[in-house]
Amino acid sequence: MTTVTRLPACRVLIGPGARHDIPAEAALLGGRALLVATRSAGAAADELAGALGDRLVARFDGPVAHTPVEVTARAMELVRARAPDLLVAIGGGSAIGLAKAISARTGLPQIAAPTTYAGSEVTGVLGETENGTKKTRRDPALAPGTVVYDAELTVGMPPGLTRTSALNALAHAVEALWAPDATALTDALAVESFALFLTHLPAAIAHGADLGARQPLQQAGWLAGLCLAQTTMGLHHQLAHALGGTFDLPHAELHAMLLPHVMAFNLPAAPAAADRLTRAVGPDPVAAVRSLAQGYAGPRTLAELGVPRAGLPAVAERVAANPYPNPRSFDADELLGLLEQAWS
Numbered sequence: 103m104t105t106v107t108r109l110p111a112c113r114v115l116i117g118p119g120a121r122h123d124i125p126a127e128a129a130l131l132g133g134r135a136l137l138v139a140t141r142s143a144g145a146a147a148d149e150l151a152g153a154l155g156d157r158l159v160a161r162f163d164g165p166v167a168h169t170p171v172e173v174t175a176r177a178m179e180l181v182r183a184r185a186p187d188l189l190v191a192i193g194g195g196s197a198i199g200l201a202k203a204i205s206a207r208t209g210l211p212q213i214a215a216p217t218t219y220a221g222s223e224v225t226g227v228l229g230e231t232e233n234g235t236k237k238t239r240r241d242p243a244l245a246p247g248t249v250v251y252d253a254e255l256t257v258g259m260p261p262g263l264t265r266t267s268a269l270n271a272l273a274h275a276v277e278a279l280w281a282p283d284a285t286a287l288t289d290a291l292a293v294e295s296f297a298l299f300l301t302h303l304p305a306a307i308a309h310g311a312d313l314g315a316r317q318p319l320q321q322a323g324w325l326a327g328l329c330l331a332q333t334t335m336g337l338h339h340q341l342a343h344a345l346g347g348t349f350d351l352p353h354a355e356l357h358a359m360l361l362p363h364v365m366a367f368n369l370p371a372a373p374a375a376a377d378r379l380t381r382a383v384g385p386d387p388v389a390a391v392r393s394l395a396q397g398y399a400g401p402r403t404l405a406e407l408g409v410p411r412a413g414l415p416a417v418a419e420r421v422a423a424n425p426y427p428n429p430r431s432f433d434a435d436e437l438l439g440l441l442e443q444a445w446s
Contacts (some may be wrong), residue, residue, distance in 0.1 A: 112224060113248045114324075118313060121146070121215055121253040124190060126155050131186030131211045132341035136180065137161040138201045140193030143217045146255055147192050150215075160184040160423065165196035167353050168231040168346055174203040180207060188213065192255075193245070194267070195220035195353060202228045202244045217255045218267040218354070219319060221327025224249055229343065236347030245331070251324060253316040260272055262306045262400050268306075268319060269358035269395055271326040272299050277336050278329035279375035280368060280429045288333050289378060291325045297320035298380045300390055307397075336365040336428040337421075340422050341441070343415050349409050359402055362392035363444045371430035404445040414441045 112358050113124055128135050137156050139147035146162070151158050160180050166173045181204060191201035192215040199222060206228060214223035226245040229238045259267065259366040275292040278284060284292075299322045305315035339365065342356050364389045379387035401407045404414075415438055422434040 111247075112245060114251065116247070116251040116321075118252060118254050118317075120250050120359075121150065121192075121255060121273050122153065122327070124150060124215065124250060125157060127213055127250075128154060128157050128188060128190060128352065131213070131247075133231070134159045134185070134187040135190045136184065136186035136188070136204075136210075137194075138165060138177070138189060138191045139163050140165050140197045140217075141195035143197070143255075145258075146215075146217060150190070150192055151391075154190070159186050159370060162200070164315075165193065165200040167196050168236055168350070169199040169203050169229060170226060171203075171230055173234045174230070175206070177204055178207060178356075178441070181210075182433050183272050184232065186210065189225075191215065192217065193221045194218040195270075198222045198246070199228060199245070203230060206239075206241070206244055211248075213248040213250065214246035215250040215255060216251065216320075216323070218259065218263065219256075219269045219271040219323030219326075220267065221330055224324060224327040225331035227330060231347050234348055234350075236343045238343065239334050244275045246287060249324075251320050253313050256316050257311045259310065259312070261310065262398055263305065263354065264306050264310065264319075265394065265398050266301050266354035266358040266400075268299050268323070268350075269361055269391070271323040272296065272355040272391070273338050273342075273361050274326040274330040274335070276365060276375075276379070278333040279378055280336060280372035281333035283333050288329050289413075292329050293378050293382050295322045295325035295329065296379060296387075298325070300383050300394070321399060323418050334424050334427050337368060337430075337432075339422075340355050340421055340426040340428075341398075341417075344421050347406070348417060349407075349413065351407050351409070354368070355401055358395050358398065359404065359407075361446055362388055362395050363440055365391060367432075367440050368428065369431050375429070404441070409445060411445055412444075414438060414445060418439065
């Protein structure tokens with residue numbers, strides 16, 4: 103069987119202060135920019151808006167997690183009114199996802215400047231939510247053509263978001279290791295990403311302005327995003343999509359709390375992945391990830407996120423009826439057991 107690997111064709115600017123090159127990048131793409139920004143990145147977006155000057159024709163500050171189609175429709179009204187030549191997204195996965203959704207409808211080129219470790223900026227993957235259901239599309243054309251990694255944009259992340267965003271990205275690397283279309287390249291990217299996250303995340307949580315920790319974490323997120331772009335995600339991502347879309351849950355927190363449960367469930371059926379993680383971080387990679395996830399001061403269970411226990415069987419049935427490729431097969435009852443653990 104032949105495996106096809108598609109590396110995203112994108113231009114990557116990396117280093118402290120790299121965001122200052124965005125106006126010049128915008129000029130290469132036509133100049134008239136729509137700025138898409140999450141509210142949490144408001145200060146950085148204000149700075150960028152000023153730097154773009156007359157090139158900025160519109161700004162949309164209302165991205166929402168899971169990219170609801172009704173939010174995209176509102177942004178499209180602005181696109182039709184102001185006719186930009188390109189999209190500039192700054193913020194977390196919500197901003198980058200919305201820019202992708204706009205690009206999918208218009209063909210406009212994108213510049214992405216992530217302020218978290220979501221990794222979406224280097225993928226042609228877009229998850230959109232409609233009527234409580236999240237659907238994923240993959241198309242290399244959805245990937246931003248220019249990505250700007252400026253670790254200075256991440257120093258303002260509070261400790262909780264630093265932790266959950268990193269674990270969200272870590273899930274891309276972990277699932278790449280047991281993916282049916284894994285390659286030597288994705289294995290190498292995933293292991294390096296995993297090691298960087300576990301090595302540098304504690305320092306970044308303790309000292310948020312430490313660029314010596316922030317830069318490796320940003321690179322780890324980049325590598326994990328490349329894993330997401332090149333492999334098929336499994337049970338972890340399917341559960342996150344099913345739960346997040348159904349109950350409108352915060353994306354990063356949900357990934358963070360699910361990851362150790364899914365690792366414990368899957369790794370006995372994925373010995374090659376388990377061996378690579380063990381060699382990277384020690385004898386018990388599940389415990390290492392669980393320790394990071396449980397150190398979070400915010401919600402650490404599905405119950406604390408507000409998921410009703412009575413809603414778990416329906417999620418288990420839906421996922422079991424149409425499972426993503428996964429190293430361990432399961433039925434709805436086994437899946438419900440996993441969800442009960444994550445709930446309690």
